[in-house]
Amino acid sequence: MITKANIKYIQSLQHKKYRDENNTFFAEGIKVVQELLSSNIFECEAIYCTNEGYELLSKTIVNTYSNKINIIEDFELQKISALVTANCILAIFQKKYTDSSINIANKLTLVLDDIQDPGNLGTIIRTADWFGIKTIFCSEFTADCYSPKVVQSTMASLGRVNIVYGNIREQLKKNEHIKKYAAVLGGKDIRTYKKIEEGFVVIGNESKGISKNIVDMCEEKISIERVGEAESLNAGVACAIILFAII
Amino acid sequence: MITKANIKYIQSLQHKKYRDENNTFFAEGIKVVQELLSSNIFECEAIYCTNEGYELLSKTIVNTYSNKINIIEDFELQKISALVTANCILAIFQKKYTDSSINIANKLTLVLDDIQDPGNLGTIIRTADWFGIKTIFCSEFTADCYSPKVVQSTMASLGRVNIVYGNIREQLKKNEHIKKYAAVLGGKDIRTYKKIEEGFVVIGNESKGISKNIVDMCEEKISIERVGEAESLNAGVACAIILFAII
Structure with a gap:
């Protein structure tokens, strides 16, 4: 009953x-x-x-x-x-209390700029947890990590990653000394990087990519080299490959 | 009207x-x-x-x-x-005519064992196209690549990859001389492999993994090393990381 x-x-x-x-x-x-x-x-x-x-x-x-x-x-x-x-x-x-003042020094941190598909967000959280990422900063228009579809695709990873919503521009500004890597089309081949110990990895919206003002704040533009013909990669897939390549 | x-x-x-x-x-x-x-x-x-x-x-x-x-x-x-x-x-x-007798020598070919989520299948097709994979063999219980949700997530990659449905066990048997790599948990770290020019990469069902009789046919069991705590990776993500690592 x-x-x-x-x-x-x-x-x-x-x-x-x-x-x-x-x-x-x-x-x-x-x-x-x-x-x-x-x-x-x-x-x-x-x-x-x-x-x-x-x-x-x-x-x-x-x-x-x-x-x-x-x-x-x-x-x-x-x-x-x-x-x-x-x-x-x-x-x-x-819900869990999330700590927006969490220490991100000497760590890799993900930054999501308006990831809107709940399935993509869920996959990204689960992948981040697989690779030991502790914090994800999400822009205000990123899907809500507690929506049923996201919960479904994250499994328990939802609780192990600190997910902070807010103005990502300000978060990046506040941490000016930490290097920022923007995932874009036509950037520097991710294979040329070795292990990256500290930094922000910024992943953009599924159709629009990363907002220009955020890309401009990033010292490095990184890409996954295309061998075939697809126009783009799914945002969750691109994020996963990048993490695999630099962790 | x-x-x-x-x-x-x-x-x-x-x-x-x-x-x-x-x-x-x-x-x-x-x-x-x-x-x-x-x-x-x-x-x-x-x-x-x-x-x-x-x-x-x-x-x-x-x-x-x-x-x-x-x-x-x-x-x-x-x-x-x-x-x-x-x-x-x-x-x-x-629909496009698919050629089940396509030449797979000297190429990497994907084999999907009951991938059931249309979104995952779409992502895998798109990723395969990005990495220049020409052929995907799908088991009979893999989602239909022409279902609306798959079409939506593959974009035009759908037409550029030859997608063949049928008995994957027989396909693998017929090509005994081609090496088979099964994506499993607890296999050999994918990072230890260099470029692989020819082979079958087998990806299993989202919850059950690869059927035992198929795993047994694979000479190599490959895995993506876990750094964090997630129990598993999404099938589309695992497939993408493996392709990135060996292409």
């Missing part, structure tokens, strides 16, 4: 406005939910699952979260799900 | 069965449509656009395809669109 008020509350969390107001978000599907619960990064508010979902949960998780688990019917889960076909479990978590 | 019969026909092309029956598919949005039209790879059957879409078409395209362009109303375009919000233009193309 789930109350009407709770259905309304969870549905509202599909919108950024309400995620911000409540400081919560939700995740769906056994893989993502179980990984988020096991990682202990986000405080869990409630778990809603069908009998099928309940069976798939590990014993440790059932024991730890017994007072938060609500077994509901398939049609009830579908009502609160953001998926076309609900996937046996949904859990609500509290 | 668009006839009811044409609306029904285009809507049917959202399903693989009807794309196969008619040997056609459709693309949407000015960027993809214009790129597909300019590339001359697929024969265009018809173009439907709003006044707004028409204004965005280049003069050359308007001249070349004048007898195929139909200007329609927004609400008509929405009816035939696969997008939540239709994007000013939709064009129908004939």
Whole structure:
């Protein structure tokens, strides 16, 4: 059983406005939910699952979260799900406090200038976590990292990377002594670089690239050499190749 | 104006069965449509656009395809669109004949074992085209490369890469003399390889990885070294990094 008020509350969390107001978000599907619960990064508010979902949960998780688990019917889960076909479990978590004054010296930091596709943002966060990146600065118009589609594609990486939204121009200005690398078409071949220990790697919007005023702030323009004919690379792919090349 | 019969026909092309029956598919949005039209790879059957879409078409395209362009109303375009919000233009193309006996000697060839997410497949095709890969063998359960979501994310790369569906086990068997590299977790670090001139690179399903019987056929198991903590990389990202590393 789930109350009407709770259905309304969870549905509202599909919108950024309400995620911000409540400081919560939700995740769906056994893989993502179980990984988020096991990682202990986000405080869990409630778990809603069908009998099928309940069976798939590990014993440790059932024991730890017994007072938060609500077994509901398939049609009830579908009502609160953001998926076309609900996937046996949904859990609500509290957002994490992000520290905008985090220390980025001697580290590689990603800067996203208006990445708008939630799938791309999710992939970038997961890739950043794979390569040990600790901080991502996102421009105000970058997709919200707590939107259901982003959560779905980041897995638990969402909690391990410090994701800070704000004016990226000011962030770069504040850290003038740290070298800035702009991913552009027609820049210097990324293969000519060796390991980069410290710097900002700036990735631009899927169709417009990096804003001119941000490119102008970057000392280095970097590119992935094209061998074939595609006009461009997907933003998540370009980001991944660049990180692989310089880490 | 668009006839009811044409609306029904285009809507049917959202399903693989009807794309196969008619040997056609459709693309949407000015960027993809214009790129597909300019590339001359697929024969265009018809173009439907709003006044707004028409204004965005280049003069050359308007001249070349004048007898195929139909200007329609927004609400008509929405009816035939696969997008939540239709994007000013939709064009129908004939599928391309794919040659399953294509020569793969002295080349790198991608093998996809049940890649199911259309976005991932689209990204992989586009990345393959960027790196000059000419052929992709797809298992029968890999997403259909002509599905609207794949077309959307490949751009015109769709026509430049030879995409062959079928039994990948038999394809690998038939080419026993060509080395096979399986992308797995815990394999040999991809950085230890130099340029690879000839071979099959096998990428597995998003959650299950490569089927055991396929992995067993591969002489080399390759991996991308993890520095951070993410459990895995997105399939499209892994594929891109591997291609970058060995091309």
